[in-house]
Each structure stands twice: as structure tokens, then as C-alpha cells.
Amino acid sequence: MAAVKEIFGSSVFNETVMQARLPKSIFKSLKKTIAEGRELAPEVADVVASAMKDWAIEKGATHYTHWFQPMTGITAEKHDAFIAPAADGKVVMEFSGKELIKGEPDASSFPSGGLRATFEARGYTTWDPTAYAFVKEGTLCIPTAFCSYGGEVLDKKTPLLRSMEAINVQAIRILKLFGKSVTRVTTTVGPEQEYFLIDKEVYKKRKDLILTGRTLFGAKPAKGQELEDHYFGNLRQRVSDYMKELDEELWKLGILAKTKHNEVAPAQHELAPIFTTTNIATDHNQLTMELMKKIADKHGLACLLHEKPFAGVNGSGKHNNWSISTSAGENLLEPGKSPKDNTQFLLILTAVIKAVDEYADLLRVSVASAGNDHRLGANEAPPAIVSMFVGDELASILEAIEKGEEAQATIKAFLETGVAALPKLPKDTTDRNRTSPFAFTGNKFEFRMLGSANSISGANIVLNTAVAEILEQFADRLEAAEDFGKEVAVLVKETITNHKRIIFNGNNYSEEWVEEAARRGLANLKTSVDALPTFASEKSIALFEKHGIFSKAEVESRCEIMLEGYSKTINIEALTMLDMAKKDILPAVIKYNQEVFTTLKLKKDLDLNISLEKETAYATKLSNLTESLMSKIDELDNILLETKNYEDAVELAKFFREYVFEAMQTLRVVADELETIVSAANWPFPTYVDLLFYV
Ligand code: ADP
Numbered sequence: 100m101a102a103v104k105e106i107f108g109s110s111v112f113n114e115t116v117m118q119a120r121l122p123k124s125i126f127k128s129l130k131k132t133i134a135e136g137r138e139l140a141p142e143v144a145d146v147v148a149s150a151m152k153d154w155a156i157e158k159g160a161t162h163y164t165h166w167f168q169p170m171t172g173i174t175a176e177k178h179d180a181f182i183a184p185a186a187d188g189k190v191v192m193e194f195s196g197k198e199l200i201k202g203e204p205d206a207s208s209f210p211s212g213g214l215r216a217t218f219e220a221r222g223y224t225t226w227d228p229t230a231y232a233f234v235k236e237g238t239l240c241i242p243t244a245f246c247s248y249g250g251e252v253l254d255k256k257t258p259l260l261r262s263m264e265a266i267n268v269q270a271i272r273i274l275k276l277f278g279k280s281v282t283r284v285t286t287t288v289g290p291e292q293e294y295f296l297i298d299k300e301v302y303k304k305r306k307d308l309i310l311t312g313r314t315l316f317g318a319k320p321a322k323g324q325e326l327e328d329h330y331f332g333n334l335r336q337r338v339s340d341y342m343k344e345l346d347e348e349l350w351k352l353g354i355l356a357k358t359k360h361n362e363v364a365p366a367q368h369e370l371a372p373i374f375t376t377t378n379i380a381t382d383h384n385q386l387t388m389e390l391m392k393k394i395a396d397k398h399g400l401a402c403l404l405h406e407k408p409f410a411g412v413n414g415s416g417k418h419n420n421w422s423i424s425t426s427a428g429e430n431l432l433e434p435g436k437s438p439k440d441n442t443q444f445l446l447i448l449t450a451v452i453k454a455v456d457e458y459a460d461l462l463r464v465s466v467a468s469a470g471n472d473h474r475l476g477a478n479e480a481p482p483a484i485v486s487m488f489v490g491d492e493l494a495s496i497l498e499a500i501e502k503g504e505e506a507q508a509t510i511k512a513f514l515e516t517g518v519a520a521l522p523k524l525p526k527d528t529t530d531r532n533r534t535s536p537f538a539f540t541g542n543k544f545e546f547r548m549l550g551s552a553n554s555i556s557g558a559n560i561v562l563n564t565a566v567a568e569i570l571e572q573f574a575d576r577l578e579a580a581e582d583f584g585k586e587v588a589v590l591v592k593e594t595i596t597n598h599k600r601i602i603f604n605g606n607n608y609s610e611e612w613v614e615e616a617a618r619r620g621l622a623n624l625k626t627s628v629d630a631l632p633t634f635a636s637e638k639s640i641a642l643f644e645k646h647g648i649f650s651k652a653e654v655e656s657r658c659e660i661m662l663e664g665y666s667k668t669i670n671i672e673a674l675t676m677l678d679m680a681k682k683d684i685l686p687a688v689i690k691y692n693q694e695v696f697t698t699l700k701l702k703k704d705l706d707l708n709i710s711l712e713k714e715t716a717y718a719t720k721l722s723n724l725t726e727s728l729m730s731k732i733d734e735l736d737n738i739l740l741e742t743k744n745y746e747d748a749v750e751l752a753k754f755f756r757e758y759v760f761e762a763m764q765t766l767r768v769v770a771d772e773l774e775t776i777v778s779a780a781n782w783p784f785p786t787y788v789d790l791l792f793y794v
């Protein structure tokens with residue numbers, strides 16, 4: 100392998116490449132455009148495009164694509180060759196500034212939630228110059244935003260960029276009050292990504308994994324994760340080879356893949372990159388997920404990004420580590436040596452606390468999906484109740500401020516290992532509460548409710564916008580104050596008093612917390628269907644409109660797309676279940692019935708003096724379960740037919756959740772029980788042991 104330093108970013112048209120390949124004046128003006136987030140002048144675009152094309156061709160590219168993130172949650176690309184006909188019957192390789200800046204894909208087949216009539220099916224993609232272009236598999240990819248002919252936003256990048264702009268504007272106002280002048284404030288994100296790897300051949304034998312990404316049947320294996328022998332364990336050779344190649348490919352794309360290890364569940368792993376600017380982190384996370392799947396294939400593996408591929412085994416999430424940084428390199432969530440005296444930090448901290456409390460429902464919506472419903476509130480993930488953990492030290496400071504007392508100075512505690520040769524480790528003052536959905540971890544917040552398959556865009560749009568809103572309220576008040584010092588102290592104290600209910604430092608997985616949260620008036624939106632409609636609430640629309648993130652129509656369309664997505668997912672799962680139950684499980688079970696009953700009859704006919712008590716009971720149980728399987732199949736079939744009666748997106752999603760999903764669960768219970776008694780030779784597809792414990 101080439102040196103990491105050499106391959107890192109080698110497929111990216113980054114600043115170093117730009118500087119080397121662009122005329123000085125063009126490079127300067129491009130940098131200025133990027134820094135100020137403005138549109139590129141056509142004459143600059145032409146030069147940049149031409150340099151980009153030459154560079155990409157040297158990297159083996161023949162095509163270019165406007166790479167965008169529609170509402171499907173994955174990325175989209177349509178490839179165009181650089182070729183243009185030349186007079187001599189040959190071709191020349193061309194790529195103009197216009198082609199770089201703007202694309203007009205026919206976009207009628209992307210979800211728009213009713214925003215775009217098919218007669219105006221054209222969509223526009225525009226280059227996001229703040230994200231570098233890159234070469235992937237012979238194609239120059241240009242990160243772009245995607246909107247409709249009428250200008251409505253149809254993607255996940257545009258609103259994210261807008262939310263970053265909103266927080267930038269408000270944070271600059273706050274910093275100005277502290278006498279600081281910075282040109283730009285950006286939010287930063289480091290998303291930790293969990294995933295499963297299983298054997299490709301075994302995967303191919305499971306229709307449910309292929310079509311839905313999760314197992315819809317499967318009895319609990321004799322061994323699960325109870326021994327906790329997988330977490331941080333030795334990597335299987337195949338997995339280690341896979342991770343090595345994945346790292347290399349990610350590095351080529353300039354993605355800062357840093358940490359890799361085995362996770363809690365068997366066959367589960369994690370990858371964490373070093374944090375970067377939020378929109379870049381979002382692009383990079385999409386690319387990471389894409390490459391995780393592609394590279395798995397090369398190693399005879401299948402990568403599962405679903406939140407809950409296996410029932411009874413830990414699911415996968417994504418931890419969204421989030422902070423705010425200035426162009427001067429200051430992290431606004433860095434408490435410093437003495438947080439109690441750091442007014443600016445306390446103000447920003449309380450702004451985040453207020454934002455999370457006031458917009459907890461939107462944060463919940465931002466992580467809602469059919470897949471994540473299996474995880475939230477199960478034993479491996481935070482519940483669906485949003486709360487915050489700030490750690491003992493900050494909690495005591497906040498308490499003192501609220502009571503008007505002097506906060507205790509921070510004393511660094513040391514971990515005593517009891518071994519003289521080991522250095523004394525300073526204890527992390529923000530001790531880690533692993534059960535909190537939104538935890539302060541030293542100098543950033545870690546939002547842990549995200550599902551592994553989700554784009555991180557949604558969560559960060561909400562987070563950035565909600566915090567921007569509160570910073571705006573704070574700035575309005577503080578700018579108008581006669582005595583800034585006095586007012587800021589009052590504001591911090593008041594905010595703590597009004598919003599401390601969102602802070603919970605205890606065990607979020609406990610039953611007591613669910614009751615306590617209800618007493619505190621915190622929402623517990625258990626399923627996606629409970630959560631999603633709140634996205635289109637008046638409060639939500641007001642927030643997004645005020646900060647120019649979404650119009651009312653855009654909010655409503657997004658809500659509709661999410662609800663439809665939920666219903667469609669459950670529908671596909673139900674149909675897949677029926678297909679497997681009718682065509683695979685039932686025939687296998689009937690065949691096994693034949694074996695058992697033929698033997699029983701044979702023995703009975705011989706009329707020997709042998710006991711057939713147990714054998715008869717076994718055959719009876721098998722027969723009863725077979726009958727039960729057939730009736731559960733019928734029930735699910737009939738309930739699915741009823742979905743035709745619902746037109747309204749909310750009502751339909753509710754029906755899917757309350758009836759279809761429940762009927763799927765009962766069908767599964769019977770099938771899984773049959774799996775435990777039918778002979779292994781008769782069972783039609785690989786079991787959990789085959790899936791989770793491969794070599
Ligand atoms: P853990 O597993 O203990 O939660 P990791 O070290 O695996 O922590 O991941 C922490 C993540 O937080 C990394 O992606 C890291 O880059 C990111 N991070 C660190 N500082 C910041 C910051 N200021 N803003 C955003 N993310 C950050």
C-alpha cells in the first residue's frame with residue numbers, strides 16, 4: 100500500500116489541486132466565492148471546469164455527474180460522458196462552466212411530496228462549491244443541490260446549507276457582544292457509523308435481507324451477544340481485510356476515517372471519522388455508507404446498514420457528534436479550564452439546552468424511520484424521549500447559578516489504578532453516560548438517536564435551526580440591554596430555570612425515567628407514526644420559515660414523503676413476509692409434517708406394544724403450528740387488503756403501524772417457533788447462527 104499521506108485526498112479536486120492547476124486570479128476568486136458562499140462568475144466557472152476535466156481524465160474519468168441527495172435518503176447520480184463530436188468524425192473531451200454549475204436532470208421519479216407536477220418534471224442541480232468535486236469509479240462527481248423548476252427544495256443538502264447559514268448569522272451576533280469579530284461560524288460533525296457484515300452467500304439466500312435489509316423471520320440463536328465477547332474483540336481476517344480496503348478508499352476521497360472496531364453484537368462493527376464541517380461530514384457519511392456496501396461485495400461480504408437487521412440482537416445507530424466552531428478556530432462548546440467563569444460558554448450551552456427542550460419533538464422527527472422504531476427504546480438505544488446529559492460538573496454549576504450561589508471550582512480528579520507503574524489518568528470530568536440520547540461529551544454534544552441507515556442531514560438541519568433560533572432570541576435581548584454583563588447573567592439563570600426539565604443525568608434505559616419524563620411533561624413519541632405529523636405543526640413551520648430553511652409547502656411535502664416512506668417500507672416488509680411464508684416456510688413445514696405423520700402412521704399400523712405418546716404430542720404440536728401459520732398468513736393477507744381504504748398519509752401510516760405491523764409480528768412468532776422444531780434439513784433458509792457466526 101502507498102503511504103497514507105500520499106493516497107489521502109488523491110481522488111479529490113481539493114485546494115492543493117486547485118492551487119496547482121488554476122491561474123492565480125481564478126484560484127483567488129474561487130476561494131473567495133467558497134468562503135462567502137456566493138455564486139460563481141461564468142468566466143471563472145469555465146476555467147475551473149476545464150481544469151477539473153483535465154485533472155479528472157488523468158485520474159481515469161470518462162464521465163461527469165451532478166451528485167445529489169434527493170429525499171430518498173441515498174445519493175443520486177446520472178453520468179454524462181465528456182465526449183463531444185469533432186469535425187473529423189472523432190471526439191473531443193469537453194466540460195463547460197455551465198455544465199459544472201448547473202444540471203437539468205429529469206427528476207420526475209424522485210419523491211417530491213406533491214411539490215412538483217409531472218408536467219414540470221425538470222429539476223435543477225447546482226454545484227455546492229463548498230464541497231470538493233471528486234472522482235469515483237471513473238466519474239467526476241460534482242456535489243450539488245437539487246431543486247424543482249419552481250425553486251422548491253427537493254434535496255437534503257440545500258436546507259442543511261441554509262441551516263448552517265442561519266446559525267452562522269446568529270452566532271456571529273453573539274460573539275460580537277463578547278467583543279469578538281469572526282468572519283464565519285460553522286457547525287462541525289463527526290458521525291460514528293455502526294454496521295453489520297455477514298457472508299454474501301448466506302445473505303443471498305434470504306429474500307428479507309435482500310428486499311428489506313432486515314430479517315423478517317429467525318428464531319433466537321443459542322448464543323447471542325450475552326458473553327460480550329465481540330465488543331472491541333479481535334477482527335476476523337476477512338473483516339480486517341475489508342476494513343483496510345475501506346479505509347484506503349475513504350482516504351482517497353479525503354474522508355478522515357479514523358477509528359474502527361467490533362461492536363457489541365456478533366458481526367457488528369463501527370467506523371468513526373474525524374469531525375469536519377457539517378455539510379462535508381454529511382456528504383462523507385453518504386459516501387462512507389455507499390463504499391461500505393460496495394467494498395463488502397468484493398470481500399464476499401454483505402454490509403447491512405439497517406437499524407435492526409436481527410431481532411433480539413443490538414441494532415445499529417449513528418452518533419452525531421456536533422459542535423460550533425469559529426473561523427478563528429475557537430470551539431464554542433469548549434468549557435475551558437474554569438467553565439463556571441466562562442460566560443460565553445455558559446450562554447452557548449444554555450442556548451443549546453433551550454433549543455433541545457423547545458424543539459425536542461423536531462429532533463425526534465429527524466431520527467424517525469420504520470427501521471429506527473425497532474431500536475429506540477429497545478435495550479441498546481436511548482428511548483424515544485429526548486433528554487440531555489451534561490455531566491456532574493456542569494450540572495452542579497448550572498444548579499449553583501440557578502440558586503444564585505457561587506459555583507464550586509473544578510477540581511481535576513484522577514483515576515487511581517493502584518499500579519505504581521501506570522500513570523495517573525485524569526478523570527474525564529464530563530463522565531460518560533452511555534444511555535443519554537443527547538450527551539455533552541467534553542466539548543461537543545453527541546446526539547445518539549440517529550439510525551444507522553439515515554442521512555445525518557435531517558438531524559443537523561433541526562439542530563442548527565433550533566440553536567440559531569435561540570441564539571437569535573438571545574442576541575435580540577442582549578443587544579438591547581443597557582448592561583450586557585448583568586443581562587447575560589439574568590438570561591443564563593432564567594434559561595436554566597425554565598429548561599432544566601430537559602436535563603437528566605440518570606439511566607435513560609430505566610422504567611422510572613419513562614414515568615419521571617411524563618411527570619416533567621417531556622414528550623414520548625414512541626413510533627415514527629406518533630412523531631412524524633409534528634413536523635408539519637404550526638410551531639415547526641414558523642421556525643423553518645423564519646430562518647429561511649423551508650417554506651410551509653416544503654415542510655408539508657417533506658412530512659408527506661416521510662409518512663409515505665414509512666407506509667411503503669412496512670408494505671414491502673409485509674409482502675416479503677407473505678412471500679417467504681407462503682412459498683418457502685409453508686411448503687417446508689408441510690413436507691416435514693409428511694415425514695412426521697408418515698412415521699407415526701407406520702408405527703401405529705404395526706400395532707406394536709410401544710408408547711407413541713410423545714411422538715403423537717410432537718406431531719400434534721407440529722400440526723397445530725402449521726394450522727396457526729396458515730391462519731396468520733390469511734390474517735396478514737386480509738389486513739393488507741384493507742390498506743386500500745386509506746388515502747390520507749397520516750391515517751394510512753397509522754393503519755400500517757397498528758394493524759399491519761402487529762399482524763407481521765404474530766406471523767413471525769409462529770414461524771419462528773416452527774423453526775425451532777422443524778428439522779434443519781427442511782428449513783428453507785439460513786438461520787441466525789448461519790448469519791451471525793460465519794468465519
Ligand atoms: P465515542 O466512541 O467515545 O463516542 P469516538 O472517539 O468514537 O467517541 O467518536 C467521537 C467523534 O466525535 C469523532 O468522530 C470525533 O471526530 C468527533 N468530534 C470530536 N470533536 C468534535 C467537535 N468539536 N465537533 C464535532 N465532532 C467532534
Ligand code: MG
Nearest residue numbers: 291418545547
Ligand atoms: Mg459515541
